[in-house]
Amino acid sequence: MITIFGGLNSRAPRNIWTLEELGIPYENKKIDFAAGENKSPAFLKINPSGKVPAMTDSDGNVVMSESFGINLYLAQRYGVGKLYPADAAGQAACVQWTLWVATEVENWAIGMIVERKFKPEPARDAKLAQAFEDRLAPSLKYLDTCLAGNSFLVGDTFTVADLNVACVLGGLNMLKFDWSPYPNLSKWLTACLARDANKKVAAMPRP
Numbered sequence: 612m613i614t615i616f617g618g619l620n621s622r623a624p625r626n627i628w629t630l631e632e633l634g635i636p637y638e639n640k641k642i643d644f645a646a647g648e649n650k651s652p653a654f655l656k657i658n659p660s661g662k663v664p665a666m667t668d669s670d671g672n673v674v675m676s677e678s679f680g681i682n683l684y685l686a687q688r689y690g691v692g693k694l695y696p697a698d699a700a701g702q703a704a705c706v707q708w709t710l711w712v713a714t715e716v717e718n719w720a721i722g723m724i725v726e727r728k729f730k731p732e733p734a735r736d737a738k739l740a741q742a743f744e745d746r747l748a749p750s751l752k753y754l755d756t757c758l759a760g761n762s763f764l765v766g767d768t769f770t771v772a773d774l775n776v777a778c779v780l781g782g783l784n785m786l787k788f789d790w791s792p793y794p795n796l797s798k799w800l801t802a803c804l805a806r807d808a809n810k811k812v813a814a815m816p817r818p
């Protein structure tokens with residue numbers, strides 16, 4: 612059995628999306644930050660950083676943290692020919708896009724969400740939010756260019772590359788982000804987020 616540690620208001624939904632795509636049974640254990648559960652000895656044994664998501668796969672005796680690492684593991688172990696290409700070039704391209712979104716996109720996107728939504732209004736820093744948006748813009752332009760004439764990032768089917776990039780960019784919809792300067796990206800993102808597996812995760816009740 613696979614267990615994903617981390618509630619639906621964390622990065623755990625990106626792993627749950629992957630599991631739903633693969634149709635693998637799993638359990639999801641919420642970790643209560645307010646109660647300090649992420650710093651409990653039991654959880655620190657699973658992830659010494661005290662962060663979620665984390666994953667255990669008892670079948671493979673595997674313990675992992677880092678949401679994108681978990682997704683790559685799941686795709687590699689359970690999704691070859693589905694979420695993960697069978698060829699080395701396709702596999703490397705999935706890693707390439709995952710590293711790209713982790714290094715060139717996620718910090719800026721999350722920074723915008725924090726400064727424009729998560730912080731209480733008086734604490735929000737509009738200049739900082741704009742600086743994050745300015746840092747993000749060239750990456751969005753690049754992605755839009757790569758998607759011209761392509762429905763997917765790698766090959767001609769939906770892979771973990773699409774999932775890992777879409778789960779980060781989808782967060783910007785919380786801000787009603789204007790995707791109109793990026794028409795290829797916009798069309799691709801809408802299609803990714805409309806997949807049954809993601810819609811199922813999005814419909815799961817949040818606290």
Ligand SMILES: N[C@@H](CCC(=O)N[C@@H](CS)C(=O)NCC(=O)O)C(=O)O
Pocket residue numbers: 620621622623649661662663664676677678679
């Ligand atoms: N790079 C990590 C980030 C993990 C992370 O920051 N998780 C947040 C929740 S989404 C967390 O556990 N925060 C608690 C803390 O920092 O103590 C990943 O992608 O899994």
